[in-house]
Amino acid sequence: MADSESVISATTGTDQQDDPLLELSDEQLFQLVEQTIRGNEVIRVETEMFEKFFRRVEPKDTNSFQPNANFHTPVSHVQEMHARGSRKRSKSRSSAIDKLLRLTAEQKCDIAQRELEELRYEIDKLKDESERVLDNYRASLEEAELRVTEIKKAMYEFDRDICKGSVNPRSGKIVAEKVVRYYEDKLRCRDTLIEKLRLKNSTLKVQKKKLQLQLKQKEEMGEVLHEVDFNQLKIENQQYLEKIDEKNQELLRLKLMAGNTLQILNRFKKRLNTLTAEAEKLQSEIASRNEMLMKNEAETIVVEQERMVAEKKNFQLKKHLADYRVPDIQEYVEKKASLSELQKTVKSWERKVEIAQMALKTHRKSWQQLWSQSQQTGNWMHSGDSH
Structure with a gap:
């Protein structure tokens, strides 16, 4: 920081004598400011991209990745430029420092390509996650619809068989034996359904084991389709x-x-x-x-x-x-x-x-x-x- 201040203080005298901005008109200054703003915007976008890339890369990759041989030693180059500053103009020195602190076009393209691949990977990942979430929601919605349908059906059957069909015409009350028989029938149907689902589950497990065995055999024989085959x-x-x-x-x-x-x-x-x-x-x-x-x-x-x-x-x-x-x-x-x-x-x-x-x-x-x-x-x- 002190070296940069010394460079600035050493070059202020020559800057006041050879300042090219004094010769420009207001319109040219306005155009120069607009160009500088656009350039700063481009540099800001590039800097944000480089920061994202730098934060994402592991420390071992950051040590091995060297954007420029002179990028890690800017202070020494500033001192060297200050030593030669008495013979050159401040504009040439500042442009040389900027060149030393900037990335090359190949490095920028490499970073942009990696960021683009990462962005595509994140988009694909988000698509997969969103599809998974949507599938879960669809399954939950279908399950809820089935439950609502079953509940409505049970309510209708209960109202038909118990509330209206089990009423004693003489006393006007519901016969308890019919209610008990109704719940026993429902429990028996539920047990039958559970047994049927258990058998179906066991059958699916057997099929799953067979498919896993076939997949293992195909992997051993080299007949499994890889990502290249899918592509x-x-x-x-x-x-x-x-x-x-x-x-x-x-x-x-x-x-x-x-x-x-x-x-x-x-x-x-x-x-x-x-x-x-x-x-x-x-x-x-x-x-x-x-x-x-x-x-x-x-x-x-x-x-x-x-x-x-x-x-x-x-x-x-x-x-x-x-x-x-x-x-x-x-x-x-x-x-x-x-x-x-x-x-x-x-x-x-x-x-x-x-x-x-x-x-x-x-x-x-x-x-x-x-x-x-x-x-x-x-x-x-x-x-x-x-x-």
Whole structure:
């Protein structure tokens, strides 16, 4: 302590002359103070961790654990720094002393790793203890529930058999013999239960001895599972769980794909039903148009025959006109009248022929359109079936 005071007193004169804080502004000083506070907080946490580690380690470990070769002799190094202080600045001396009093990064990592392992061990220990306590509480709670259930059942049976069933109808009092018999039955049932539990306990003891013997034999044969085997089983279990998760994800993806495929299939089925109904409608329409076409063809043949007959008559009439001789006036008038009648008839027949030809053209055009539509529909249905 005196050596450190001598060092401080020896370096105050140079500190006042070479103090770098005098050149800093208020904002820079504020930032420096904030950085120093944060650094002190980090150092405080490290110090607390080191104190916990130092208190936990045994004396033999503390003697063997040397954080730094210069850490156990800080006073000698302070004296050495004081001897060389006349040639160096106070800042360099203080930084050198801090370096001598600090732990290395490897030592800090070692201490932090040990503290982390200790903390994990304590957490696991607390978990085990809490699980044990919870198991005890659960067992106590189950036992209490069973006791309450048995007490309620006994109260109900006592009220049913004694309070209500053992009352003498003449005197209105409870018959003592029935009460005694009730308690004797209860004691007999309790003795039977005790004997049953004793036998069960003896059976469990025999099973326990057998299991201990088997365990001892396995230990002698080297077949006992150690902690490494349990860790290996845990790792394999984790791997299998990951594989199960992957398979579940793949199954979910396949289910989604199957759902999408089913939706597409239903859409195409609906479209196929629509097209089938439309094809049936077109086929019925084609059949009706074919019937109409056959009728038109039959009518066309009849009209064509009538036209040929009319042309033949017209030819004969023209031939008669070519061999015409001038008749009498009366005959001329009659012939003229008959000619006009024949001309009217010819015109009407020609008109009919023209109408029939126009109808024939119309029917042929409709037939060609229906035929082309039926060909296109058949080609499209054939291409849809191939897909």
